[in-house]
Amino acid sequence: MGRLLNDVRSLVLTVIITVLDMIFVLCLITGTVILLSAYKERVTGEPQFICGYKTVYVSSGSMEDTIKKGQMVMVRRMDGLEAEPGDILFFRRGSQYVIHRYIGDDAERKASGERDHMITKGDNNDIEDVTRLAPEDVLGKVML
Secondary structure (H helix, E strand, O other), X not given: OHHHHHHHHHHHHHHHHHHHHHHHHXXXXXXXXXXXXXXXXXXHOOOOOEOOEEXXXXXXXXXXXXXXXXXXXXXXXOOHHHOOOOOEEEEEEOOEEEEEEEEEEOHHHHHOOXXXXXXXXXXXXXXXXXXXXXXXXXXXXXXX
């Protein structure tokens, strides 16, 4: 009976050590992917998504009270053509990256075939953004 108990303890200990080793390796791989992604983003200046998601630091108060300045948000990669009014979008405007709400389309611009027709606005701003957004400039949707 004592030998059987020792064998069971040894097996349980082996399983626990194996599981911990697997968790360690998974954490090591995940950390490496995150670091390489951050390095590539810093070098290229282009946002890097991991498995279709990215965290973004909010450096402005234009979306308060929905999103606070200094908050980190999760962004899911999304094609701008999939955006619907009310979505909070992460997009490129010139050399800047912006998080604002998509509030609708400029009907005249859209009807005339202009690519820059999406109207955006920060929730905390009094007026909509002057510059219209093109669907191809949308990088993702903020997940709240």
